[in-house]
Amino acid sequence: MPATIRDVARASGVHISTVSRTFSAPHLVNPETRNRVLASAESLGYRPNRAARALITGRTHNIGLIIADIANPFFPPLIKAAESQARQRDYHIFIADTNEDPATEEDLVHALAKQVDGVLLCSPRMSNSLIEQLSREVPLVVINRQVTGLPAVVMDVGQGARLAIEHLTGLGHRDLALLAGPRGSWTSREIRRSATAAARAAEATLTVLGPNPPTEDGGLGMAEQVRRTGATAVLTYNDLMAIGLMEGLDSLGLRVPLDISVVGIDDIALSRLTRPKLTTVATPTAAAGRTAVDMLLQHDGAASARTGRGRSGSTDDRRTTAQVTLQTELVIRDSTGVGPAAPLRRSGPAAPAEPGPHSHPDPGHAAAATPDVVAS
């Protein structure tokens, strides 16, 4: 039913190869002929069949995007940016949701491999070694994870977590808690590492709770445990958990930020809308989506050259497997306030280097629940 290249050739009285060239290499065909072909194509409503083209060129002009959970508001801006960027380069996006399940992740890479020129692996939960293995099957760009030898774009959550902890200790909090993210999350590991170090440097205690599902419920359910730690300030793996936690704390009668401060990570749109408004670490998700697409396409050799933000990593031999790190920043809103350790000292936050009761910031001791994440 749909017009093929042959119909156009017949209608315009040329060979199919001329039609083909009219579209894929216009400069090779006589302007007059070209116009005739174009006219026929137009009137027949002809559009090249990308599947057939893919068969012979080997390039599908499609990109796969594998996401842990589309419904998590962290991702849509990233998806949107990636889709837009891809389309600008005449690529289309396959999307797939893994429900945070590593096995599904693997299946999806396989399933998509033959249909796309590359896959964007977004916040993967599977092991690094598996990722490396899969990357031999199809070009991969990893988002929110570093795996050696593979192009990646990560947000500098380590720095973000440090800023958050410093913000908190600066406000006088000495007993902190961290709500970790899901098992297998590189980001969660980063946050934990950096937060622990920052807390130690400020001589504050940090109790790590988790792993937890990175959802509102994941935060809500931990309210009781958070209270039990006696922490006066909490950093969470993401905003969703922070918001859930605030709910939970609220129903426990604890007021934010009066009784306890809460800091999230991501700065999703929602965090501006809660009461109190959430103090959080802003991550450039849209930029990450764009950058990842560009990295994939440039590696792919097909796309334009310019990459954009972030200085690229070390230039290998040929395969310049860049790892881009995007900066984060602390956005202070209303969910954080002065801690109990600095009662009437002054109005402002600071109250820094107090010797304090020399608490052990030992994470091993803190992790009552279970160790957060095991290195893979």
Add this chain to the structure above:
Amino acid sequence: MPATIRDVARASGVHISTVSRTFSAPHLVNPETRNRVLASAESLGYRPNRAARALITGRTHNIGLIIADIANPFFPPLIKAAESQARQRDYHIFIADTNEDPATEEDLVHALAKQVDGVLLCSPRMSNSLIEQLSREVPLVVINRQVTGLPAVVMDVGQGARLAIEHLTGLGHRDLALLAGPRGSWTSREIRRSATAAARAAEATLTVLGPNPPTEDGGLGMAEQVRRTGATAVLTYNDLMAIGLMEGLDSLGLRVPLDISVVGIDDIALSRLTRPKLTTVATPTAAAGRTAVDMLLQHDGAASARTGRGRSGSTDDRRTTAQVTLQTELVIRDSTGVGPAAPLRRSGPAAPAEPGPHSHPDPGHAAAATPDVVAS
């Protein structure tokens, strides 16, 4: 590099057609042979090339999903459900974001047409006639819009709007406002029509403001105008606008629900998290996504027979272009309170069973809106 059907054939000592049949029609090949082929395929990591298959079968096993704005929290649950449902049927999803732009919508349908077996058009902004025209190019299922002759799944927002208005007038509000949605939105028209009728029936005034962008800012920016109408209760096109509106009202010194009541539509996850929690009309978005996929696939003839929710319409000749209507329901939370017209009647908000304004709890009557499913 990747193994082809020919490699497998060679490795297992059979003809490629046998390999093909092993995968697409296993019952036609001797179990012994089949196992041998399967083994070779496994060890070679062979996966059928879907592009090549599509070329000959004409079925890509892909579905296009065109969305007005991925970042609008209304859509992700729908996307997620659609993707999951599709994958279960061995289909993959192309996603595309139109940025609420009708022209982009059309382009995307064209661009996707050759790559998919059908397109889900989600909350389209273009004209009905254009949609009909496009439907001749590729099978279409429309979501959140009714266009004659095309399969569609819509949420019964008309009924939802009526319930919302009745809720408001039941609380004693007599001066109402409606924040309409974007131009071209079928849903917005439906809401307006139904809300107007309901207000008239309750002898209340309803001021319609709009069209507006369906975003938080769209609501926020209208706060001043809403106040100027003197309305004591507002229904908005969606939750996002309601939330923005509450922000705006707040900064105007108006308190929700004491000074003014607000009702949203959609019941996005966010609406449970605002303060006050938002009263809203819940729309079954996930079900809509699943249903739409099923309708497309069943029409497509490829998918399994069972359709799921909503009994299908009368079987026309062949093309049973069903239009499924999904029920909505009012979720009363904290953003609505008694109106000025019913000052000290009682303390509680709802003023429920009260014979009052003649509320029909009759479900049969409630469904009077439209029968669940209409066959066209």
Add this chain to the structure above:
DNA sequence: CGAGGGACTGCAAAGGTTTGCAGCAGAAGT
């Protein structure tokens, strides 16, 4: 005037798979 070259265009193979048809062996029926 002849050779060389440039600008187009046509030819045909190739890419990986599906599928109608034909072939083959062995079993069952008469």
Add this chain to the structure above:
DNA sequence: ACTTCTGCTGCAAACCTTTGCAGTCCCTCG
């Protein structure tokens, strides 16, 4: 023993493009 199935497998065309190669025509240069 001869036919008729049945169950399985091979053959080759077809799907729609792209692309290296070769051919044609005409123009330019020597």
